[in-house]
Amino acid sequence: xxxxxxxxxxxxxxxxxxxxxxxxxxxxxxxxxxxxxxxxxxxxxxxxxxxxxxxxxxxxxxxxxxxxxxxxxxxxxxxxxxxxxxxxxxxxxxxxxxxxxxxxxxxxxxxxx
Amino acid sequence: xxxxxxxxxxxxxxxxxxxxxxxxxxxxxxxxxxxxxxxxxxxxxxxxxxxxxxxxxxxxxxxxxxxxxxxxxxxxxxxxxxxxxxxxxxxxxxxxxxxxxxxxxxxxxxxxxx
Numbered sequence: 001x002x003x004x005x006x007x008x009x010x011x012x013x014x015x016x017x018x019x020x021x022x023x024x025x026x027x028x029x030x031x032x033x034x035x036x037x038x039x040x041x042x043x044x045x046x047x048x049x050x051x052x053x054x055x056x057x058x059x060x061x062x063x064x065x066x067x068x069x070x071x072x073x074x075x076x077x078x079x080x081x082x083x084x085x086x087x088x089x090x091x092x093x094x095x096x097x098x099x100x101x102x103x104x105x106x107x108x109x110x111x112x113x
Numbered sequence: 114x115x116x117x118x119x120x121x122x123x124x125x126x127x128x129x130x131x132x133x134x135x136x137x138x139x140x141x142x143x144x145x146x147x148x149x150x151x152x153x154x155x156x157x158x159x160x161x162x163x164x165x166x167x168x169x170x171x172x173x174x175x176x177x178x179x180x181x182x183x184x185x186x187x188x189x190x191x192x193x194x195x196x197x198x199x200x201x202x203x204x205x206x207x208x209x210x211x212x213x214x215x216x217x218x219x220x221x222x223x224x225x226x227x
Contacts, residue, residue, distance in 0.1 A: 032213045034215060036218070042220055042221075043117075043119075043203055043218040043219050043220040043221045044203065044205075044218040045218070046215050046216075046217065046218075049215055051213045089156065093213075098158075098161075098169045099144065099146070099161050099163075099168060099169055099209070100146060100158040100161060100169060100171070101146075101148075101156075101158070101205075101216060103148075103155060103156035103157075104155075105155050106155065106156075
């Protein structure tokens with residue numbers, strides 16, 4: 001079946017540190033891949049996406065590359081800020097007729113000044 | 114463009130009651146999906162509507178139902194509420210024409226069942 005595995009949180013970093021949040025997935029066909037972010041008390045915001053192998057999605061300094069051979073879509077940022085503190089969700093969208101996103105458990109990021 | 118809106122933002126209900134939540138998608142979007150978010154189960158897909166038809170349904174009991182109107186606005190209904198239905202209910206909209214398109218989420222409705 002379809003599933004997503006994200007690294008356990010919380011991830012605690014100092015400001016300006018390098019961030020990696022790992023994500024691997026199992027999904028039908030050739031999925032589209034998304035990262036969403038959720039700030040406290042809010043809904044999910046789309047952070048970035050990639051739709052084919054070796055595509056790199058990027059936004060607000062965050063990047064993730066679609067790795068078909070390892071079925072991974074790791075999120076990276078070179079220098080995190082306190083305002084990046086949030087929960088991050090990796091979400092493939094399988095190429096079936098379900099039209100749904102498959103969410104991982106989410107990774108909480110805490111950035112300290 | 115205005116984003117996805119959900120009403121109400123907060124609800125408190127008693128076990129056994131029923132509740133209706135509303136979602137207005139981004140203008141021009143014809144697909145509305147609903148998700149339930151709880152600390153224990155995470156984000157789970159409830160159902161998806163496109164052009165007033167339910168296209169897909171997740172693994173939830175029949176107490177959870179929904180519908181979509183001709184203007185693409187959607188409602189979901191939960192009957193005979195249980196304590197375990199306490200959750201953040203999120204809706205998401207998209208054009209609905211392909212698997213590559215992103216879904217845009219509303220702020221959610223926080224339902225508390227006492």
